[in-house]
Amino acid sequence: MEISLLSTxxxxxxxxxxxxxxxxALATTDLxxxxxxxxxxGLLMALVWVRLNAPDVALAEAAIGAGxxxxxxxxxxxxxxxxxxxxxxxxxxxxxxxxxxxxxxxxISLVLVFIGLAYSVFTFSPAFMGLQPDVYSQLVNSGVxxxxxxxxxxxRGYDTLLxxxxxxxxxxxxxxxxxxxxxxxxxxxPVLDTLSRLLTPVFILVAAYILWVGAHAPGGAFQAGSILGxxxxxxxxxxxxxxxxxxSLFFRVLLLAGPLAFVALAAITLLIQGQLLEYxxxxxxxxxxxxxxxxxxxxxxxxxxxxxxGFPWSKNRALK
Amino acid sequence: xxxxxxxxxILIIIGAFFFLAGTxxxxxxxxxxxxxxxLTKADNLGLGITIIGLMLQLExxxxxxxxxxxxxxxxxSGASVAHLIAKGAVQRKIRPWK
Numbered sequence: 001m002e003i004s005l006l007s008t009x010x011x012x013x014x015x016x017x018x019x020x021x022x023x024x025a026l027a028t029t030d031l032x033x034x035x036x037x038x039x040x041x042g043l044l045m046a047l048v049w050v051r052l053n054a055p056d057v058a059l060a061e062a063a064i065g066a067g068x069x070x071x072x073x074x075x076x077x078x079x080x081x082x083x084x085x086x087x088x089x090x091x092x093x094x095x096x097x098x099x100x101x102x103x104x105x106x107x108i109s110l111v112l113v114f115i116g117l118a119y120s121v122f123t124f125s126p127a128f129m130g131l132q133p134d135v136y137s138q139l140v141n142s143g144v145x146x147x148x149x150x151x152x153x154x155x156r157g158y159d160t161l162l163x164x165x166x167x168x169x170x171x172x173x174x175x176x177x178x179x180x181x182x183x184x185x186x187x188x189x190p191v192l193d194t195l196s197r198l199l200t201p202v203f204i205l206v207a208a209y210i211l212w213v214g215a216h217a218p219g220g221a222f223q224a225g226s227i228l229g230x231x232x233x234x235x236x237x238x239x240x241x242x243x244x245x246x247x248s249l250f251f252r253v254l255l256l257a258g259p260l261a262f263v264a265l266a267a268i269t270l271l272i273q274g275q276l277l278e279y280x281x282x283x284x285x286x287x288x289x290x291x292x293x294x295x296x297x298x299x300x301x302x303x304x305x306x307x308x309x310g311f312p313w314s315k316n317r318a319l320k
Numbered sequence: 321x322x323x324x325x326x327x328x329x330i331l332i333i334i335g336a337f338f339f340l341a342g343t344x345x346x347x348x349x350x351x352x353x354x355x356x357x358x359l360t361k362a363d364n365l366g367l368g369i370t371i372i373g374l375m376l377q378l379e380x381x382x383x384x385x386x387x388x389x390x391x392x393x394x395x396x397s398g399a400s401v402a403h404l405i406a407k408g409a410v411q412r413k414i415r416p417w418k
Contacts (some may be wrong), residue, residue, distance in 0.1 A: 189407060195400040202393070 011051060018044050032078070035073045042066025053182050055218040056148040059210075063226040068303050071233050075307055114221060143284025145216035152220065152289045157277035159263040160221075167260055170301050180310035188239065196238040203231035215285065221258075221292040225299025232304025248313045251301060258298030261291055326374050331373030338366030351417035352409045356402045363398040367391055 021044060025037035042065040049058035135147050135155065142150035152160050207227040214220035239294050265287065273280065279287045305312065342362020349355045370390045375384050 154389060191400050191403050191407075195396070320366065 007051075014044065014048060014051065016055065018048065032079055035070065038073065039066050039070035042070065051092065056146075056274035059218055059223045060226070063223055063230070068226050068229055068233070068307075070282075071307055075309060085296065141280065141281040141284070143281065143286070143288055144214075146214060146218065146220075148218070149214045149220050149288070153291060154277075154279065154284060157262075157266075158171065159293075160295075161259070161266060161277070163261055164259045166304050167172075167299065168255065170302055171255070171305055174306055174309060175311040178310050180308055180312045192238045196234050197241065199234060200231050203227055203234070207231075207296060207300070211292055212289075214292065215289065221295040222294075222299060224296040226303060228296060228300025229303025229307070232300060233307045236304065236308060250307075251312075253298055254301045255305070258291075261294035265291060324345030328373045328376045331369050331376070334395060335366045335368075335373060338362050338369065341372045352414060353406060353416050356406055360398055364395055367394055 008176060021037055021041040025034050025041055026033050028037065035065045035233065042061060046062035046063060049055070049061055125204070130149075135151060139145070139150055139157065140149060142154040144150050207224040210219040211221060211224035212219075213223070262277075269278050270276050339362045342358050344356020345361075346355050349358055368391050371387050375387055378384050380385070
């Protein structure tokens with residue numbers, strides 16, 4: 001009884017802090033502050049997912065929602081503040097004070113979305129059990145023991161295939177905006193250098209562990225990939241550069257490995273089994289592991305490339 | 321409750337105290353350098369003591385090892401990041417509070 005009261009208090013405080021953080025992130029005029037509040041929001045959100053017994057989502061939220069997205073926003077902010085690009089962007093934005101419709105349209109659409117969500121929550125039949133029983137009854141055939149991985153990579157593998165493509169298209173979008181701006185002289189520090197040397201192998205090991213453990217416990221390709229991406233971001237920040245003669249083909253292949261493996265497997269299963277991404281139950285575990293390995297590599301390289309921003313290869317030079 | 325449980329509770333409360341003190345310092349100390357000092361104390365010591373308290377409740381050596389690893393990683397990154405922030409502040413010529 002006491003324990004449940006305590007956790008209720010904790011949950012209420014958590015929910016209120018989440019709302020408070022969201023409000024202050026939106027209300028502050030200082031963009032740097034807004035980004036930091038957003039990162040704190042992501043971390044608390046991960047805690048909420050833990051409280052809701054969804055550790056898979058919590059891992060993804062902490063790694064991608066708070067970590068990688070935070071780093072991406074900070075790098076975008078740094079570019080916004082730089083003298084060349086900052087002015088160009090500032091002259092293109094409309095002042096919300098002069099044009100109130102900019103504030104009203106998002107508000108109205110948010111209210112509509114909220115009403116729609118509230119309506120669907122309240123009209124749920126109390127007898128509806130969700131898809132949990134179906135997932136558990138088919139888990140033996142999925143090749144993995146973690147129901148979340150089973151849904152993502154087997155039952156709804158099609159969705160994950162599209163998600164991989166979305167990530168890839170996002171990178172293409174960033175690349176189409178132009179070349180990677182000149183790298184500023186990195187912050188030179190022996191501490192940062194040592195830290196990146198010490199942590200990079202740990203990052204790779206943890207990513208491999210998360211990938212492997214995803215078959216029977218929370219973890220999987222997206223979480224592992226974002227850890228690899230974080231390693232890439234740390235290396236980029238500490239001034240590591242690729243050798244000038246590294247071919248760009250290698251990286252393009254890495255970027256496409258995940259989507260290609262998915263599409264290839266989809267084609268093969270379509271030909272042999274007659275259904276897209278329907279694996280034979282005996283080989284399902286191995287196929288999922290292979291798919292996830294390629295997906296992890298691609299996600300990691302894509303996220304690091306997104307952080308780099310801009311197309312990294314120019315006509316005459318090798319990778320900067 | 322066994323003695324182990326009481327020991328866990330005491331350790332976790334001590335850990336929480338360090339976090340509270342660290343947060344107070346972060347909010348109340350006058351400049352970036354003293355705030356960093358308060359913050360890293362909370363991270364290093366508070367987390368360490370909390371983790372020892374939690375380790376007492378675990379049954380497998382593997383889980384104990386994972387918690388220990390988490391603490392070591394936080395120690396490493398916390399100390400390095402504090403150094404980097406302080407160095408950045410020095411480079412921007414932010415003067416220490418007197």
